[in-house]
Amino acid sequence: MRPSIKRQSIIIPRPTKASLARQSKIRNSILVSTTNTLKPIQNEQIKSENDLSTIGLNKQQVQARRSSAIAKNNIVFKRRRSFHKLAVIVSGSSLDNSTGEGETLKQVIVASLTENVKKMDLVEQPKGKTSTNNDNKENRASKRPTISSAIRKKVIPIPVQILDKYAAEELTIEIIEQALTNEELQTDEDDEPIDPTYAMDYVADIMNLLYTLEKKYPIQSTFLTTSSSATSFPSTTMATMANGSATRSWKLTTKHRTIVVGWIIQLFYARFHLSQDAMHICVGLLDRFLQQCMNSSTAGTSFVTQKNLQLIAVAAFLIAAKVEETHHPPVDELVYVTDHTYTSEQVKRMEKKILHELRFELNRPTSLQFLRRYSFISSAGDEQHAIGKFLIDMALLDVSCIGLAPSLVAASATYIARCLLHPSQPATFEQCWPSELQQRSPYKTFESLSNGIRILAQFLDKNLTGNNCKECEILIKRYEHEQLSQASLYCVQQRALIRQLASE
The missing domain is CATH 1.10.472.10 (Cyclin-like)
Incomplete structure (x- = not known):
């Protein structure tokens, strides 16, 4: 058994008659002092005219206070009456089984509440104030148009020219790969079911589309020239040298393209560890854009310079990563890879230029x-x-x-x-x-x-x-x-x- 712990007993002394009398005397003194300082004015306490002299009020002041109290009582009475009316409507609608129960009851409650609020406003507010408030509301409504009116007034122009410029062209798809039969869809050579992720039902249609797209977007190596040959290839000119005395011509050669593609491969495999699909898309975008700039009069051959070549590669890298990857590398990190040769704004502008030159057709x-x-x-x-x-x-x-x-x-x-x-x-x-x-x-x-x-x-x-x-x-x-x-x-x-x- 656990040993019992003895605690010290607390002895509470019983009050004596003298102590009780002393406490009652203190309470009476406190009440007298509060009545003398506060002097509350209540209708129930005013019983005779003799008390007016002690309080210090005359009959006119008492009548004025009584009239104000009656006005307040009338307002309270009207409020109670309106809520009582609401209770009667609710109870009546709830007893009526022919109505639509929950929805009808909700509508009755909302309607009665709005009526009561309007009546309370009319009772409490004088007529002059209501007119001024209505005027203020009208002025506010005139100054601040609603969202619907703003939307109606503001007409968003549709860029029709851009839509016409980048309109999709009709493709004539040549049937190269025939669709599979039902027997080939069900089993393969080992009599095992084929994985449904291979999309065997419409893989032939996909391949026929890919064969058509590669013919639609051809790439020729004629936009490049060898470093030793001096052909009549359009040359690009670099900016003026530091002394401002001489300029030298620059040509996009096969060696430049090999160096840039090698740098792109290094970024994908060694730096960011991205997929092989994105890398092939990036190189394809780079070749298509360089070919477009060299062969078109709008972009001009002066745009592709030795200074812009790496910037074009970075922008193509960013587009390919956005197309294929779930998360693309940040632009600031791509700027860091170029040793801060370019800014993030330059990369974004180049990305936009590539998309416009290729007409947003990235499906090669x-x-x-x-x-x-x-x-x-x-x-x-x-x-x-x-x-x-x-x-x-x-x-x-x-x-x-x-x-x-x-x-x-x-x-x-x-x-x-x-x-x-x-x-x-x-x-x-x-x-x-x-x-x-x-x-x-x-x-x-x-x-x-x-x-x-x-x-x-x-x-x-x-x-x-x-x-x-x-x-x-x-x-x-x-x-x-x-x-x-x-x-x-x-x-x-x-x-x-x-x-x-x-x-x-």
């Missing part, structure tokens, strides 16, 4: 989209798809691949990848480009693929070791990783076969 397909389709049709493994991705990334640095269609670059990469994976036996055209790819692509024969295979193989044979192109080293090191099946190392091992494909 990339070679990566076609490569995924060709890998799926040919049931490619991880090695084949990784080699194909390495080859199309290398094609971005090759100026000769600018004029090739994205589908041809992807088909050539698929052909070379399948050829490198079977080095022991002499590969035939049917092995490297099976019948499924022949049926579901515009490339039916070896002659339709030979130009792309030769150009891509020559570039690989020339720059695979990284001695001639420093920009290729980034891609070679990236594809040495095991997650990408060491695609670049495998291509180096099969360099003799690549040289053989380059000579065909």
